[in-house]
């Protein structure tokens with residue numbers, strides 16, 4: 001596959017600390033990719049190496065078919081949007097957009113045409129004469145985005161672009177950014193530690209952990225087929241269980257001895273008030289509701305089953321469950337985490353059911 005941007009076997013040390021460990025991934029032309037991982041996992045460092053603001057100790061960086069390692073930052077054709085906007089406070093919106101082009105001694109007329117175009121694209125024409133402190137957070141971030149696009153970069157890098165913006169505006173800005181990037185067809189890579197953001201915005205998600213790339217794929221692939229225990233645990237609302245063989249339908253005579261760690265997500269559990277509400281009552285566990293949380297679109301329910309608290313979801317259309325209520329939980333499947341691999345195990349009651357059918 002030919003990538004517009006590619007990192008191959010990148011290593012980076014800060015003193016004896018390894019911030020990037022054999023990191024390899026690629027982003028296709030026009031794709032919007034998200035680097036997702038916990039704080040300190042090395043996302044920003046990877047982005048900074050791509051931009052030329054840090055040098056890798058080992059490995060290769062490829063940008064638009066050229067080996068980028070030795071190309072100075074300003075010649076890489078990369079636009080960078082920082083999380084704290086980094087706008088020039090004493091310049092109007094229009095002058096902020098024009099700054100990079102002025103430095104490059106671009107003709108005044110071309111600067112005017114280009115800034116008009118960018119103001120239009122970002123919906124900022126009406127505030128072109130304002131200063132950054134006279135703008136909302138969302139508007140400021142759009143100025144930062146437009147300014148990074150001004151010199152027509154081949155690649156756009158965004159470091160936590162929504163971090164400093166309040167929740168509602170952040171949601172609007174996410175869909176706006178996704179659309180703008182797809183319309184422009186510019187290859188983009190953004191950093192986030194927020195999985196909802198990555199899933200909503202990115203075409204491709206690259207999961208980073210301790211400087212290593214754990215998995216790269218579409219949001220659906222990452223969500224439905226986590227390839228490593230870290231990804232299975234990090235993505236989704238996961239509950240880790242130390243021994244899944246204790247649950248009905250998962251502990252049979254064929255299970256090997258040793259550790260049986262697993263991950264159970266809320267969507268793997270069918271939660272019911274009584275037997276009439278459940279599809280396979282024989283395979284269901286008895287449990288007690290320990291906590292409930294209103295989630296807007298559903299209720300999150302913590303239910304204790306065989307000494308383990310599991311997280312399930314309950315539709316608001318169904319009769320509510322209260323703390324202390326008895327309930328039934330049918331566990332459809334579990335991600336087993338044995339030997340550093342993830343494997344989906346379906347409940348045996350379902351397998352038997354399908355044989356009977």
Ligand SMILES: Nc1ncnc2c1ncn2[C@@H]1O[C@H](COP(=O)(O)OP(=O)(O)OP(=O)(O)O)[C@@H](O)[C@H]1O
Pocket residue numbers: 014019037038039040041042043044045046193
């Ligand atoms: N210039 C530096 N000198 C020394 N250590 C550094 C330097 N830059 C980053 N690090 C360390 O490298 C690790 C990775 O940092 P990085 O900023 O890339 O992580 P991150 O995943 O972007 O985290 P966050 O989401 O918190 O920004 C951290 O432990 C950090 O302290």
